[in-house]
Amino acid sequence: MEWDVAEKPDQPERISEAEQAVMEALWQRSPLTAQEVCEEVCGPRGWSLNTVKTLLSRLVAKQAVATEPDGKRFLYTPRIARSDYVGTESRRLVDRLFGGRAAPLFAHLAQAEALTPDDIAEIEALLKELKS
Amino acid sequence: MEWDVAEKPDQPERISEAEQAVMEALWQRSPLTAQEVCEEVCGPRGWSLNTVKTLLSRLVAKQAVATEPDGKRFLYTPRIARSDYVGTESRRLVDRLFGGRAAPLFAHLAQAEALTPDDIAEIEALLKELKS
DNA sequence: CTCCATCGTTTACACTCGTAATCGACTACG
DNA sequence: CGTAGTCGATTACGAGTGTAAACGATGGAG
Secondary structure, three states, X not given: OOOOOOOOOOOOOOOOHXXXXXXXXXXXXXXXXXXXXXXXXXXXXXXXXHHHHHHHHHHHHOXXXXXXXXXXXXXXXXOOOHHHHHHHHHHHHHHHHHOOOHXXXXXXXXXXXXXXXXXXHHHHHHHHHHHO | OXXXXXXXXXXXXXXXXXXXXXXXXXXXOOOEOXXXXXXXXXXXXXXXXXXXXXXXXXXHHOOOEEEEEEOOEEEEEEOOOHHHHHHHHHHHHHHHHHOOOHHHHHHHHHXXXXXXXHHHXXXXXXXXXXXX
C-alpha cells in the first residue's frame, strides 16, 4: 500500500561553519574531487583529507551538494547557490539582532567604524542606483 | 608553590541563540531573578523555568552575566553590553560571508529587496552624517 | 594474480546546545 | 517540629559539530 509519505517540505538544512569552508571551495570551482577540495582547504584549516570527506558526506546528506561518479571517485558540485546561502544567513542575523530591520545593522556598522571610505562610496553609488 | 597559571586571555565565550534570548531579557531590564527572566521568555519560547536556570548558569560560567545574592536567591545582571555582542556577531557574519567588507553585505541586502524605502532613507541620512 | 594506494562509507568520540528532571539546602506555614 | 515549596546546583540525554581513524571495495603496478 502506498500511504502518504509526508515528504518533509525540504526546508534547507543548516550548513555549519566547517561545512561552509568546503562549500566555498566548491563555489569557487566545481565539480571537484574530495582530493581537490582538500587541496583548497586542508592547508588553511589544518584538516586531514578524512575530515573533508566527512564534511562532504554531510553536505550530500543535507542536499547541499550533488555527487556525480567519475570512475572510481566522485565529483562534487554545489546544489545551492552561494547567494542563497548568503541571503538566508544575513537574514537570520538581521532578524536575530536587529528585529529584521536592515537600517540598524547599517547604523551599527557605521558606528563601529567598520565602514571604510571605500565602503561608503560604494554604498552611496548603490543607493543612487536604487533610487533611480 | 605558585606556578604561573597562564590565565587564558579571556576571549569572550560565544553566546548561543537560546542564551541570547535570556540576555535580551536582561538587557531590557536588570537585575532580574531567574523567575523574572522566565516571565519574560518562557512564554514566547515555550521553556520551563529549569531551562532558564540552566541557561543562566551557563551564561554565568561564560562570564556573560554576573550574579549578586539577594537573600535566598540570585539577581542576574549582564556583564557584556548588547552593543558589544551585536558588534562581534555582525563582524563575524561580515567576515564569514563578505570577506570582511561591509559594502557587499549592503549590496546583498539591497538586491534581496530586504531594504524598505524607510531603510534607504535612514541610511541616506546616516551617510550624510558620516560625510560631514 | 597479488598487493598497495585510494575511494567512499562507517564508526568514533569529545564538546556544545537545547531542554529539562532531579537533588540537596533552606524557609515559611501550619 | 515536620513538610511543602522554592533556590541554585548537578546530572541527563539526544542532536549537531569538529575532527578523524578504521573498514571494505577496487583498480593499477608489477
